[in-house]
Amino acid sequence: MGVVIGVTLLGATGCGRLLGLGGGTASSAGASTPASARSARSGAAPSGAVPSVTVPASSAPVVAGTHPAPSGNATSEATAGKGSGASGLVLAGKVVGLDPGHNGGNFTHLAYIDHQIWNGREWEDCNTTGTSTDGGYTEALFNFRVASYLRADLLADGASVVMTRTSDSGVGPCVDERAAIINHAHANVGIAIHADGAAPGGRGFAILVPVADGPNDQVISSSLAFAGDVRTAMLTGTPMPVSNYDGVDGVQPRDDLAGLNLAQVPMALIEVGNMRNATDAALETSPTFQQEVAKALCAAIVAFLT
Ligand code: ZN
Numbered sequence: 001m002g003v004v005i006g007v008t009l010l011g012a013t014g015c016g017r018l019l020g021l022g023g024g025t026a027s028s029a030g031a032s033t034p035a036s037a038r039s040a041r042s043g044a045a046p047s048g049a050v051p052s053v054t055v056p057a058s059s060a061p062v063v064a065g066t067h068p069a070p071s072g073n074a075t076s077e078a079t080a081g082k083g084s085g086a087s088g089l090v091l092a093g094k095v096v097g098l099d100p101g102h103n104g105g106n107f108t109h110l111a112y113i114d115h116q117i118w119n120g121r122e123w124e125d126c127n128t129t130g131t132s133t134d135g136g137y138t139e140a141l142f143n144f145r146v147a148s149y150l151r152a153d154l155l156a157d158g159a160s161v162v163m164t165r166t167s168d169s170g171v172g173p174c175v176d177e178r179a180a181i182i183n184h185a186h187a188n189v190g191i192a193i194h195a196d197g198a199a200p201g202g203r204g205f206a207i208l209v210p211v212a213d214g215p216n217d218q219v220i221s222s223s224l225a226f227a228g229d230v231r232t233a234m235l236t237g238t239p240m241p242v243s244n245y246d247g248v249d250g251v252q253p254r255d256d257l258a259g260l261n262l263a264q265v266p267m268a269l270i271e272v273g274n275m276r277n278a279t280d281a282a283l284e285t286s287p288t289f290q291q292e293v294a295k296a297l298c299a300a301i302v303a304f305l306t
Contacts, residue, residue, distance in 0.1 A: 014089075014090065014153065014156045014157040014298075015153045015154075015156075015157060015294075015295045015298030015299050015302065087158055089156075089157055089158025090157050090158060090302055090306055091154060091157040091158045091159035091301070091302060091305065091306075092158035092159075093158075094158070094159045094160070094188045094305050095159065095160045095161075095162065095185055095186060095187045095188050096154050096159045096160070096161050096162070096187055096188065096189060096190070096191075096301055097161075097162045097164070097181070097182030097185055097187035097189070097190030097191070097265065097267075098147045098150060098151060098154075098161060098162070098163050098164070098190070098191060098193070099147075099163075099164040099178045099181075099182065099190065099191070099192040099193065099259060099269075100140075100143035100144045100146070100147035100148075100163070100164070100165060100168075100192075100193050101130055101139065101140070101143045101192055101193060101194040101269075102127060102128060102129060102130035102138075102139060102140040102143060102194075103127065103140055103165055103168065103169075103170050103171055103172060103173075104138065104140045104141060104144075104167075104168035104169050104170070105169055105170050105171040106127055106128065106129045106130070106140065106171055106172070107129050107138075109171040110129075112126065112171055112172070113125060113126050113127040113128060113129070113171065113172060113174075114126065115174075117174045117175065117176045117177075117258065118176065119175065119176060119256070119257065119258035119261050119262065120213050120214070120215055120216070120258065120261030120262045121213055121255060121256070121261055122256065124175065124256070124257075124258055125175075126172060126174035126175065126176075127171075127172045127173070127174055127175060130143070130194070130195075130197075131195065131196065131197025131275050131276065132197070132275060133275045133276070133281040133284065133285060134276065134278070134281065135281070135285070137275070137281070137284070137285045139194065139195045139197065139275055140168055141168050142195050142272070142275070142284050142285075142290070143193045143194055143195065144165070144167075144168040145287070145290045146193050146272065146290050146293050146294050146297075147163065147193050147294075149290055149291050149293075149294030149295075150193075150293075150294035150297050150298055151163065152294075153294055153295060153298040154298055154301065157298065157302065159301075162181060162182060162185040162187060164177075164178040164181050164182065174258075175257070175258035175259055176258045176262060178192075178258070178259055179258055179259050179261075179262035179263060180262070182263070182265060182267070183262070183263070183264040183265060186265070187265045188265065188266070188305055189226055189265060189266045189267070189301055189304055189305060190263065190265050190266070190267045190268075191226075191230070191267070191268055191269070191270065191297060191301070192259045192267070192268070192269035192270070193269075193270060193272065193297075194269060194270065194271050194272070195271060195272045195273055195274070195275045195280075195284055196246070196271040196273065196274045196275065196276075197274070197275055197276050198245060198246070198274045198276060198277075199245070199276065200274075200276050200277055200278070201245075201277070202243065202244055202245035202246070202274050202276075202277060203241065203243070203244060203245075203273060203274050203277040203279055203280045204240060204241040204242050204243035204244050204245075204246075204250070204273060204274070204280070205234055205240050205241075205242065205243055205250060205270060205271060205272050205273055206242075206243040206246035206247040206250055206251070206252050206270070206271045207227040207230050207231055207247070207250055207251050207252070207268050207269070207270050207271075208247075208252050208253075208254045208257065208260060208268065208269040208270070208271065209223050209224055209227045209251060209252070209253050209254070209260065209268055209269075210223050210253070210254070210255075210260035210261065210263055210267060211253045211254065211255035211260070211261075213255060213261050215261065215262050215263075215264060216260065216261060216262065216263045216264065216267075218264070219263055219264060219265060219266050219267060222266035223260075223263070223266045223267050223268055224251075225266075225304065226266045226267075226268050226300070226304045227251050227268045228251075229300040229301075229303040229304045230268055230270060230296075230297065230300040231249070231250045231251065232300070232303070233296040233297065233299045233300035233303065234250075234270075234293070234296050234297075234300075236296070236299075237292055237295055237296035237299060238289065238292045238293055238296050239283065239289070239292075240272065240273050240280070240283060240289075240293075243271070243274075245274075246271065254269075257269065266304070270297070272284065272293055
């Protein structure tokens with residue numbers, strides 16, 4: 001039943017089994033059994049009113065006009081699987097929040113993005129421009145490219161995906177609003193995608209996790225668990241090493257970021273390498289690496305949610 005459908009669809013796209021996470025394996029022979037088992041669990045959960053793309057009403061201005069049909073197959077598959085465990089898709093019924101940090105238009109709207117918002121503990125800039133490589137490749141674009149690849153992967157695996165921005169030419173939204181978008185969507189998990197701008201000698205990825213502050217109290221342990229899945233998937237599926245300057249074994253608690261302070265769903269922020277480091281920058285500007293990161297993050301999400 002669902003096994004045949006699921007294997008067919010997942011064979012064409014998706015990420016769940018590519019890295020052998022979440023109990024699955026990378027071997028073709030062993031992949032079908034855990035896939036069908038996870039699909040069955042996933043399909044058993046009521047999906048509620050989950051369209052293929054969830055746009056919370058309160059954030060409609062932010063995401064209006066977005067989510068044009070991505071690669072058609074992914075959309076139709078996700079739609080076909082809506083509310084039906086028979087789809088066999090591993091993430092059917094799951095909602096994932098993606099927050100590609102910064103925005104391409106921020107560079108020309110500094111007065112706006114500099115205005116202060118409350119991040120749950122203190123006042124913080126609405127948004128920032130983000131960093132760039134020495135060659136001028138912006139972090140905002142990198143973040144958006146990875147998020148776009150990741151969105152396609154997640155849709156192909158049956159998830160509903162909520163994006164905090166859906167182009168790289170806009171301004172903002174502010175970081176508190178990004179948190180609200182993901183919270184209001186009742187995402188099962190969320191991830192913010194960034195790259196760092198540190199001293200040139202530092203390299204590698206770090207995963208920033210929330211510190212309990214009231215609003216996020218219920219998602220601290222789950223966010224840490226998700227961070228572990230992200231670390232494993234990044235090390236398995238990409239050539240980027242764990243940071244040699246940020247965090248402990250690639251994980252760093254942070255209490256100064258709205259996206260983590262205000263999170264009411266399991267949430268992590270990944271700094272995918274250091275754009276000021278030549279080795280990391282060479283990876284970050286490569287579409288191949290961007291897609292590898294997306295696959296790794298997708299696999300981490302599958303591991304966490306299934
Ligand atoms: Zn950033």
